[in-house]
Structures are given as C-alpha cells and as structure tokens.
Amino acid sequence: MCGITGYFSFTSPIDKSLIKQMTDSIIHRGPDGDGLWLSENKKMGLGHRRLSIIDLSDAASQPMISPDGRFAIVLNGEIYNYIELKNQLVSTGYTFRSSSDTEVLLALFATEGPACLQKLDGMFAFAVYDNVKQELFCARDRFGEKPFYFNYSPNQFLFASEIKALFAAGVTKEVSSKFVFNYLLYGVSDDINEPANTFYAEVKQLEPAHCITVTSDGKIIKQKYWLLDYEKTININISEAIEQYRFLFRRSVERRLRSDVPVGSSLSGGLDSSSVVLEVNRIKGQSQIQKTFSARFPGFVRDESRFMDLVNNRANVQPVSIFPTADSVMRNLEKIWYHQEIPFGSTSIGVQFEVMKAARDNGVLVLLDGQGADETMAGYTFYRNTYLNELRNSNSGRYQSEVKALKETHQLTMPAEGMKQKILRSGLLPVQLLRNLRKQIIRPDSSFFLGIHPDLVREYKNEPSPFPVFESLKEHLFFSSFKIGLTDLLRYADRNAMAHSVEVRLPFLSHELVEFVFSLPNTMFINEGWSKYILRRSMEDVLPTEIAWRKDKVGYEPPQTDWFSQPQYISIFSEAQEYLMAEKVINRPNSHYLWQHLMISKLLKTGAL
Template sequence: MCGIAGILSSKGQSKESLRHHGGKMLRQIAHRGPDGYGEWLSDESQVYLGHRRLAIIDPEGGKQPLSNEDGTVWVTFNGCIYNYMELSQTLRSKGHKFKTYSDTEVIVHAYEEFGEDCIKYFIGMFAFAIWDEKKKKLFCARDRMGIKPFYYIHNDSQFAFASEIKALLAADLIRKEPDYQSIQQYIYFQTTLEEKTLFKNIIKLPPGHNLVYDYASGKLTVSEYWDLRFDVDFSKSEEYFIDKLRFLLEDAVKIRLRSDVSLGAHLSGGLDSSTVVSLASMINVSGSTLNTFTGAFQEGEKFDETQYAKLVAQSVGANYQEIFPTDQDFVEYLPKIIHYMDEPAAGPGIFPQFMVSKLASQHVKVVLGGQGGDEIFAGYTRYLIGYLEECLKGSIEGTENTAEYAATLSSIIPNLPMLKQYTPMLKYFWQDGLFDSQEKRYFRLMNRSGDMKGLFNPDFKIDHDGVFASYESIFNRSNAQSFLNKMLYFDLKVHLPALLHVEDRVSMAWGLESRVPLLDHRIVELMASIPPTIKFKNGEPKYLFRQVIKNIIPSEVMNRKDKMGFPVPLHLWYQKSLKGFVKDILLDQTAKDRGFYDVNQLEKAIDNEKAFGRTIWGALCLELWFKTFMDN
C-alpha cells in the first residue's frame, strides 16, 4: 500500500518547479508510505511521477517509480496485485526480463505485453499511473471495486493526480471551493456519487474505470473497463454454487496471505471477519500465529461483541487483542480523521475503525478484513424489508408466481422475526408511498437526510429532484431484473465505495495495508450469477454464504441474531461528555458566519439526538470538513 502523485504540464514548467510542486504533494501523503520516497521526471516532457512507499512485497527491490528495461515505460502504483507470481511466470515465458520480485514490475511488463487490456489480468486492489514515453500518454486505472483511491484535476495546460485530495490541494494547481451539489448528495447518502467529490473541479476516478491522458493534445478520455452484470445462471444447482463459492473464498484468502512482512486480521465477531480469520488460520503456511484485532465500547452490552471475537480467535488458535475507545479519544481523533479522510463518508463506525487500525499498526503491517460481505452476500436487513414489500405487493396483485424473479410471501415468513428490532425503520419506510416503484422505495431506505435537512438555513436550497435523478441513474443502470439485484448493484456502486474510502483512510493513516478478500472480483461476479432465490433463499440474509461457512466458524457465531455493525454510543456522549465539544464546533462564530445552518434548529437537534441517529454526526463531519479544508 502506498501513496502516488503526478503532474503533467504543457506550459513550459521547469523541472525544478515540477519537482517542487510534486514534493509538496508527496509530503501531504507521507503517512501512506513511511518506508520510502521516490520521484521520476521525464527527460523529454514535463512529466513528474512521485511515490510514497509502504514496503510489503520485495521490500528491497520494489522501489518506485519503476520502469521497464529501457526506461520507456514508468509506473507509480498503490495497492497489491495478488496473482503477481502467476503473471510473472507468464510474462517471463514471453521473454520479459525482471529485475525485482515485486508485484509492481508485473504491471509494467503486463502493460508492455497486453497494452491497456493489462488490467483484465489483475486480481487485486490497485490505483496506478503508467507513463508511456514512446506514445507520450499517461494510462491510469482503478480497481474494479474501488478499494484504492485515485483523484485528479484537469485544465487546459495541466493534469495532476494523487491518492488523496489533500495532495492535489498542496500542489497549488487549483483554488479550493466547495461543490454544493455534491454536499447535497452527502446530506442524502453521507457520500458523493460516482466521480463527484465535495471539492469543485477535483474529480474521482470511479471504480472499474481507466483514464488516458494524451500529452500532445491535452485530451483526457475516461472509460469503464468493468461493470457488474447479473447474467443469472438458472442451470446450476445450489450445491454447485456452494462448491464454487467455497473454492473462491479459500483462494481469495490464500493469495492475500502473500506478504514479506507481518500480517494480521480485523475480527468483529460477525460472519464476515470470522470467516476470513478462520480461513486464514487454516490456510496459513508460514507457521506463525495469526494476530487479530477487535474493538468495542464499555457503555454496555449493546456496544460490545468481544465475546464472539474472543471465541473465534480461541477456536483457531489466534492471538487476540482488543481496544476500547473512549469519548475523549473521539474528541482527540475526530478532527484528525476528517483530515485523513479528505471528505466525510459513511457513518460513525469510522471512529472505532480508526482506533482498531491504530492498535493493529503497533503489531503488523498488513491486515485482512471482512469488508464487503453484506453488499456481496445480501446481508443487510434493508434487503429483507424491501423484499417483504415486494412479497406483499405480489400477493395482493396475484403476480407472485408469474416470473422466475418473483418472491412469495409464504417463503419469507420464517425470517420475519429478525425484523422485530427494526420496527421504527418499518414505520418510516411504510408511512407513505407503499408499493411505489422499486427505485423510490429503495431511495427511502438509503436516504440518510432524515431530520438533517431541517438544520439548514432556508437560503440553502436542497434539490431533491436532482439528487434523486442522480441516484436513479445508478439504480436502474444494470441489467438486473430482480429488486434484490438492483439493490445490490446500487450498494456496490455507492455504499460500498464509501465504506472502502473509510477502510483505505483509517488504515493508511497508520501506515497499515488493509486487504479485503471477500471483494475478490471473481467472488463478486459469481454471486451476481446466482439466482436470487438461491443466494437470498426465503429472504434469509447471506443464505448461500451461510451454507458455505457453517462448518468453518463456531456455531455460537453462526447462529447469533444480534450482529451490531460496530455501533458507537454517540447519543449517550452527546448528552454528557461531548455536548461542549459538539457545540464548540457547530455553534462557534465561524460556523455561524458561514450561514449554512439554522442555529436554533441545530441547538435543538444537539439536545435531542435519538439513539444511533446520524443527524448530528452528519452535521459535525460536514462542519469539521469546512473548518479543515475551506477555512484553513
């Protein structure tokens, strides 16, 4: 895992100037690569490539930027190509000469051999930029899931890119301005959609996309090289899919154990992380004991599931370590978290994730995690809520058995008791628009704005129709036929990248590489091909996944019904120890002068935040973002 940056200038900029601005970019992302610093400038063009290195594979030989034999192809790369050993053998057989044992050099020679199609051969997480000296073009790509970040700016005379937005700001190539359309998206989804960021004119390369910048013409071309298709295979049995998924899970974990440095794993006590830890312990051939890292809060059993994490660690003989973040940790680290994040995304779980990463970084340089299991295996309760309404509608209209994608009410009755604790969500979900279109129903389930819209000054106009149109274009984009697959597709394109944004930043803040085996694209593609009636059988979340892992993890974890999702006791802290901290941020003179919030409504919201509500969280993160990046 590393940090990358680069500048291409056509305005006669001196090499000293390029190096100066590039150096400023790299200093802003030094935390991503504490093990090394590298720069390269083209002799013939105004091209600068920079790299901060966290040395994981071939620590001695894998320094970057790295080139081919004659120095005509250069790469700066962030991530890991897990099948680099196999690709290296293939490329050597085709005559390519290697000078290192790193996965980085595989990218260079794969580009020489396959051109821009090289990305189709990579199993991994990556964001890279390749400068082709002969063709005078820059080729960049981001991995299929969006595990690794890539941001850029482009104007008439310059193109610049970096792993983090703060690096682009440090280069002094653009004026920092908030993008209020993106802020509206954040209010609804606590993230921005597709290529948008909270910064005007700073663009995010979407997952599964590549980018070509032609140096001579200044032309920029962005293309999608991968998208998830739901080509459902009804010819295979449930047993076939179970065997196939089991093989891919084991292989995905196996190749992610490749490391030349110490390795551990996050462990929450849920199905996903427990599966990764159990498989890693079974497959691990190094002979070393796996280190696991768990976080919880001391505010009661609703915020503590360490008993399950301890059980899993004990069952596989792993070392178990835990951390209990406090309200004072929240005060100390939240401003730093916003700095590392560049822009806020997702919910309060980012805070304990940050603290668990801090713990892990004190013991290992690489961690495995269970990120993505809910989005890939259909684990969220909201899928069952949406599914339930489809069943009711089909039963009333008499259409429940008319198509192979339909759901039946009778099939999901055994799983309805799990919705008991979600009664407030059901009341909200069904208070209006019952049996509306699928896109409108899921929009209600994903809408995080809630009471937050009432906090803003009346002069700040929220364009609901514009936000919905952007959402709808994603929800209905795929070839999915079933409501379940449409929900999964939207989450893959919007919700999951936000969680991966968090995963990248909280690990990189501590110089830690995070690997997410459940998001191996082979697993994602397999799950998309499985009929909804098999992978979400009878409305049971993660049904097929459960059949695969039932003999891998302890039965106590397998059968638990109380998975929490790392809840944070913020509503308790707001009313006591954090009230002053929150008011100092949201109600200071700078915030008032901004004129963004209705101060009276904000004060009421601070005093009345509901349990696990996101109103104050969303406002707090947004205001800290303004203070960190716009005021300073």
C-alpha cells in the first residue's frame, strides 16, 4: 500500500517540484521511499510514496517503467492474485525483474490493456501513462477500498490518494453546501445520484469499479468495468453453499496473507473479525503466531472482552489490547480529522485510529479486518424489516415463520404494520414520493430539518431523499455495499491505517466471494431470525458457539454517551454550534446532533462555503 499522485497537463510542460509537493503531503502513506517521474514531453508527471509490503528491494520501487519504456505506472494497494497472474505471464515468455505485484500489473496491462481489470483480485487505485498514445489510464477497485481523488479543468488533470495532495497543488477548498445539508439532515457523506462528487466542489472521486482514460487534448472517457448482479439467485442447498463458501473464504484469506512483512488481525469479538482470526489460525496453525489487536472498555455494558478472550484462547495468537478513553480520543481528534479530511461517523473512528497505532507500534504493518460482512450478508438488524416486508408480499408462510423465530428465539417484538408499510404494499403511491412531497411542503424552520438554517433548507429542501424504500433484501444489501454504508467504513479504515503507515486487508470483500454470496437464496442471509446465516453455518465448527450464534450486534462501540457528558466534549460541542450559528449553517443548537455539528464546523474551518 502506498500513496500516489499525478499531474497531466494538456497545454504546457509541468514543474516537477509541484509533483514532489503533492507527494510529500502524503508521506504518511509511504514512509519507506518516494519516486517521481516525468514524461519526455514533460506534460505528464507521476509521484509515489512507498510502504514496502511485497518485495522490499529497490527493484519494486515506483513509478515503475515497462522494459520497452512505453508505460509508466503508480499503484496504491495490492493485487492479491499476483502470483497466479505472474505464472500465466511467465508461461508466455515474459521475464520479470522483481517479485512485486506492481510489475505483474504493469506487464498485464502492457499485454491486455484495460481488459486486465477483469483478472484482478485486489484492492487498488492505479494510473498508467502510455508514452506512445500520450494517454493516462486510471482505475479503482470494485468496492472502493483504495481512494482515488482528482481535479479536472480544461488545462489539466490532477489525481491523488488523498484530498490534501490536491490542495497542495493549488486546488481550491470550496465546500459544497449541498453536501453540508445532506450530512446534517441525513448523516450521509456520499451523493448517490452523482457519486463522483465530494464535500469539496473542485474535488471529484473515481467511483468504485470504474476506470477512466484521459487523452492529451483533455477528453475523459469513463467506464464501469464490473457490476454485481444482485437479482440472480442460483439453485443450491445449504450443504453445497457451505462447501463453496468455505472454499472461497479460505482462498480469500490465504491470498490476503501474502506479505513480506508481519501480518496481524484486528479482533472485536464479533462474528466477522473472529472468523478472520480463526481462519488465519486454521491456515497457519503452529507455524506462525498471529498478533491480534483489540479495543476494550472495562466496565462498559457493551464491552466485548469476553468474546475476544474466547477467540484468543482458542488460537495461536499474541493478543494486544488497548484501552481508549474519552481523553485519548480527544487528544487525537485533530490528527484524525487531518487524515480523514471529511466528516466521519463517531468516536468509534477514534478508537479504530488507536488500534491502527497499536499495530504499528508492535511491528505489524498489515492488518486483516472483518469489514464488509455486515453489508454483504445482512448483519445489521435493520435488514430484518426489509426482508420481512419482502416476505409479507411474496411468501406469507415464511413470513410467519420468521416473525415467530424473532419473537421466540430472539425475544424481539415486531412492531405493528405502519401506514408506510400499508401504502407500500397497496401500491397506491410510492413511499419515497410521499416522503419527498412532505419535505417540500413543510416550512424551512420546521423541526423536521433539525435546526439547519432556513436559508440552507430553502436551497435544498426539494432535493430527493438519498434513502430509497427497498423492495427486496438484496436490493437493500446492494445499496449498503455500493451506495451508502460500506463506502464510509472503507474510507475510515484506509485513512486511519495509513495515518500510521499500516495496510488493512479485507477478506470478506473478495469479489468472487461477494458474487457467490449475492447469488444465494435469501434464506442463507436471514434464517429463523439469524443474520449472516451462511457465515454462521460455514464457521460454526471453527468459532466458539457463543460467538457463532451470538444474538447481539455491537459493532465497535465505545461508551460515547458517557464521553459526551464530560467537560472537554461539552466545550467543543458548544464552540462548534456557536460557530455554525454565526456562519448561518444552523439557527439553533440541537443536543441530538452534537457530533454532526462538530464535524461540519471542522469542515468549514478547513474550507469555505
């Protein structure tokens, strides 16, 4: 994993010092070395900060040039199946100078062009310049694990792994008022209708599973190279599904263990991280001690230490625990903001920041993590309602069975069907339309808008809600995986890890595994009230029973409510709200949205509306 930058001028030659300035701003992403490259006509420049993970020698340094001098590449991320791809290329007569995955990707692109994307199992953002065509090709991985930001104007195209590198090149910091409105009202950081947009008007992002070609005369051609088919369902029984899931999950973990530096795992005690830790243990056995990294909150009712200990005691591990506090998160707040760059969800991101630091402090540069399982296998409790609504309309027998299981096995009382559900089932009027109509007719100073200043409300109150009403469980999972939900978590993890020069790898986001999971019947997502049913069944012989069949869902939760009652937090929240009222972003304080107000105040102090 590394940091990459680039500057493509469509007019005059560029100054190499500007590329260095951009690259130096993200030194934390790659403390092991840097590299700069200019094309012969000096209109294309590439920059790279290196975090050495695979092939630690100078032969793997970037920017990397093809043997014939035609192509130059910078890569951020990892190509996990590089060994298999390399063997294929060697069989055709290709000779390699290094053991790096970057050289494999470069050779594959030189051989197959953009079609090579279909063969990649990895997390990546990369750029390749073609000296013959004088074109720049850029691509981002299927889920957006690795970032790729850019700025485009009639004279130039700039790109970087982080927004701050674009600012270092002079890109303006104008904040999008629409993003501020949507974050304050809905808590979202993405625009589902224009996903390339960001909080900053002059900064765009390359969407996951997309690639672009930039020509020397300034034309940009964008393509989507992969689309998950969530409507396809295969005919398979549970035994066959378990066998295939185990195969794909193990292969994903094995590939993500490929490294020339120590690899560890984060462990929360939940189903997902525990599955990763114990699958690694099953692969490695006694040959290698795995370090696990956990955050604990002694005395907190939601502390998961008991479950962490169950996993650590079962595996050949060396556990490392940290104990974040209100003070420690507060001390790190400015650093976290610097690395996150845009609003982030809660103090749990501060806890994750400390976990990543602990990994680096203990000599672990690669960390496996369980992210992605909840969004792809219905781990969150709110998916139950979507599934029940789907069953109510399509399979009344199964619907009654699931409701009974939720009541008896999980002691959950199902709410009575509300007006929204009745209207949705009747088909008389889409609920989404009703929701948007309501927002348009109510007054800008209504409590519906949570204290957002009426001037800002008037500007955007007619915009549609970013949250649709889902007709099926898989539609909801697809939305969470690719629109709003997982995209935020991937950004948090990348920035927190890179702040400490650590690489995070996510076995649950193997695209082959996700494609298989989404092809399964709904009963393998939620079954008799049990979420992530296929994962539970596939790992039940490895996991402690208390974890395999846990009923509660915690999700990396610190005692945030208690922390917010402490004086240092009360003070910064008060300052943030006073600032936002002075800037006419809100017109009154709102004690339920303190964190959102703090985040927007920090954003506006970085840029300007």
